Amino acid sequence: MEVLRVSNVIPEARNIATVMIEPKDIARFKALRPGQFVMVWVPGVDEVPMSVSFLGGSPFSLGMTVQDIGEATHALCSLEKGDLIGIRGPYGKGFRFPRSPEGWMVIGVSGGVGTASTILAMEEASRRGLRTVELVGARDNGSLLFRGRWERSSSDVRYITDDGSSGRQGFVTDLLREAIGPLTSDERRRTMVLTCGPEPMLVSVRDLLKGSGIGCQFSLERFMKCGIGVCDSCSLSGHRVCQDGPVFALSQVLRMEEMGMFHRDRSGRKVPLKECVR
């Protein structure tokens, strides 16, 4: 655990902010793969897993984008420059990219604050010379994240919102359906989808891509305690999201009976996820 001072807090959207730190152990974080996560300790409040949404700059910084939805995330969003937080990691398995960019297309499918996990991956895909398509969904214009970064990293960015206040009205899976529809089977073999968002959205992506010939990597989320594969709190059909994931391949996700159905509460009890709505 490295305890250091918050270097900046950047408001991103309504109830969403990016907390920036400048880690001392630079080598450790330079090796981070997009999709990996860190455990963030807010002294006296809680310790929670966070996606890394920004990495780089000068001085070398790490950013975590937080939506204020509970006690811990509220404390994170309320941090100010100079406050002390603890950080451990990076942990877990990140997104993987095709070895050679030749002929490949990477489609990012991001929903809501799930973009905090995909933005870094899609920037990395562009950096590697892969052709990228960014499909970005949000509730409304006010909660759409990283517009400038999406547009800098790809020449093909498509937005969609629940209320149509930005881009079209609809769900991000509508955009995915349209994007993959015309692809030949040869093109499908060289198409990789990277996705993160609310679980009902991920279930739709899974169902859409099942048997399509297109590969997909899902960044999943579960309630986490230890973050290092010990406590089993984040268990999802025998996979520990913290260590075996949080990024899983479509073939793994297809075998997770609990996906979209159940998660575990603090005591380890299997409890239903909220109704799937899409």
Added chain:
Amino acid sequence: MADDATVPDLSVEFAGIKLSNPLLLASGIADETGASMARAVKEGAGGVVTKSLSIQPRQGHPNPCIVEVEGGLINAMGLPNPGIEGFREEIEHYKKKTRGRAPIIASVFGSSIEEYVEASTLAEGLGVDGLELNGSCPNAKGLGLQFGQDPVVIIELVREVKARTTLPVLFKLTPNTHDIVTLARAVQEGGADGIVAINTLQAMKIDIMTARPVLTNTTGGLSGPAIRPVGVRCVFEMARAPDIRIPIMGVGGISTWEDVIEYMMAGATAVQVGTSISWGNLNVFGEMKKGLRAFLMGTGRRSIKDITGLAAGVGH
């Protein structure tokens, strides 16, 4: 494989529980769900011990409940578990997936002797193969450890549980004592079928920037390679006490096959693997089995049973 004369035999029997190899998944590690426990078996574990279970569900302590330190981890999970009845479907899932290949031992605890007894009988009702009484969790006030440091309490606790169950009963001992052999004698006198040692060592981590204990519970239990020499010493002391005849299961900081051999030479009949799963991943079991077979072949031994206690008689 076992009938091939050239392949050394890894099977052992511990307190009447038959194991295809001496490696068990330790309690509290990747064992809150049936699917995770079944996966440990798929990776090569000879058996599993469940997360410690109580009559009622418990949420455990708020985060942070784990902190990494040199040579291991300090945890204060606070015995979270879905309750014994809540664990029924996990056991069923485990049994369906493993089909009797690997025994499952339920770890149980309570806040009184009566609760231990009730938890034990409820756990027996889940169809497990044995019980491990957790008399050594250092992280939950009034639970675990206070039943495991006093020989008089241990005798009564084990005796009461034994009177109400037909399952093999193991008792997990704490190293947080000045005399583990006396505690082991009490376990045996109460009628237990085996000893499990050791649980974590009481420890803590203070962050100097914030001048705060990192763990919400302030103190926790140290596990991992740092405690292995302590565990080996505890097993050795118990194994060479001539009056202790019940078998010992070694646990504490085991991460390689060499560590397994070391514990067994000290006197362990079988071992449990826990913390190393966090950095070694679940395939540690497969790796260890490979190493154990190679060691046995290289030293001309036919069975892993021949290793137990090799060093315990030395140095009197």
